[in-house]
Amino acid sequence: MRSYDLAELLLTELHRADNPHHAAPLNRRLYQTLRSTILGGHLTAGTQLPSTRDLARDLDLSRNTVMSAVGQLVAEGYLTAQQGSGTYVSDALPDQRPLTPANSSRARQAREADANPRDLSQRGCLLTQSSGSAQYEVQPFAPGAIEFTEFPIQLWQKLQAKYWRSLDRNLLDYGQEGGYMPLRVAIAQYLTLSRSVRVTPEQVLITSGTQQSIDLAARLLTDHGDEAWVENPCYWGARRALQAAGLKLRPIGVDAEGIAPSATDWQGNPRLIYVTPSHQYPLGHVMSLPRRRALLEFAARRRCWIFEDDYDSEFRYTGRPYASLQGLDEHAQVLYSGTFSKVMYPGIRLGYLVVPKDLVPAFNTGLYDLYRPGQLMLQAALTDFITEGHLNTLIRRLRVAYQTRRDVLARHIQQCLGDRVRISGQDSGLHLCLVFQDPGVDDEAIATAADAQGMTVRPLSRYSIGEPHRQGLILGYAYVPTERVAPWAKKLCELIRQALD
Ligand SMILES: Cc1ncc(COP(=O)(O)O)c(C=O)c1O
Incomplete structure (x- = not known):
């Protein structure tokens, strides 16, 4: 399938008014849409996918967003990545059922099941309503994420x-x-x-x-x-x-x-x-x-x-x-x-x-x-x-590396955003919290904009139970290698400053 044919199909599905995943972040929506397209037989076994670069261009999405969705489907076995030759729809679904043509009853059932999962328990519904984890890909500033240059x-x-x-x-x-x-x-x-x-x-x-x-x-x-x-x-x-x-x-x-x-x-x-x-x-x-x-x-x-x-x-x-x-x-x-x-x-x-x-x-x-x-x-x-004694040595090394990364990030925040934000919780851990002085700021919108530029920041409001009292961002600094913190921090701070202006 040519890149723009697939892009057209995906765009139609992504923006369908009744798309059950319309509230999810873009990478998640794209993943669900691609998966439904495969399950529905619109993309048959062996079909080669366009490159992530072409798809990103045709869908007007960031390449990271596309790579995250495609990577997830590869990990789950819907797609197969062959080094040097591209990404293909797998011969069998992860549950071993062969792929079926678009209009077969099985394909219809699969499509319906995807749109309307069968009855979950009340506990199951509560649990899956707004999962906090799966909505984020690991990118610079993702809280909780670490990288391994220091790990022996x-x-x-x-x-x-x-x-x-x-x-x-x-x-x-x-x-x-x-x-x-x-x-x-x-x-x-x-x-x-x-x-x-x-x-x-x-x-x-x-x-x-x-x-x-x-x-x-x-x-x-x-x-x-x-x-x-x-x-x-x-x-x-x-x-x-x-x-x-x-x-x-x-x-x-x-x-x-x-x-x-x-x-x-x-x-x-x-x-x-x-x-x-x-x-x-x-x-x-x-x-x-x-x-x-x-x-x-x-x-x-x-x-x-x-x-x-x-x-x-x-x-x-x-x-x-x-x-x-x-x-x-x-x-x-x-x-x-x-x-x-x-x-x-x-x-x-x-x-x-x-x-x-x-x-x-x-x-x-x-x-x-x-x-x-x-x-x-x-x-x-x-x-x-x-x-x-390796654990203590590792902790000492990581402490030095993380402290440096934190310092660079905090310096950029202070220089670029001044007293429009307050930094909280920077004395320990792997993240700091940026609290906006103006409570009217939309931290969700900033997180979405950052995601489109390949950065994962978490809106503070999302951690509140009930009406949020504060708006801000949780920024993890352990995932960005020390020498890369400054350029990423600059990019992020500029994005935040524009949002605050
Ligand atoms: C507050 C808090 N507790 C615990 C964890 C770690 O959980 P686990 O040990 O299940 O990986 C995290 C991870 O980010 C956390 O933020």
């Missing part, structure tokens, strides 16, 4: 290869409840020294990251309809997991001292409180000591649980790292969660949850029965990575 890949390969060579059959099994014990020992030591967490190795459970830790805590400690407090604005991942567990979320405001319950809130009776005390996500405030004490006393009085998400505290650029909330807890009300997503890489899917001693047996059982553990080879390699 060869060393990591070597550590993993050692265990695969040994072919210890025990490491191919599900493993013990709670995870690989040597890793739990190493994490307990690390947390005691670096985060003042009060912990024994038995209290450390190895999970597949924060998301699973929240899910597990919510399932074991709360019932459907219980109230959970979340910070407002709040990390979307926590919000999704708590909602999916059937909790009623009560958004609690945030000020410069962290979560800030009102007098009425303090009268409430939550079952669980989710907080990010070391670096509030997304605003970046550190919870003050008086606020920590007040929260802990409240939790002890109400006998409710606090979930402390300590997702990025390894990267503190000024002063000493703050001690954990868990370390101050006298009544064993706090569950402390950490992740290797930031210090290693997000796809490693390894994290840990420290639970109070009396909860250890229940959490071991829950973890084992609900999710089935495993990944012991990876856990063993990670243990060596920590005990041989």
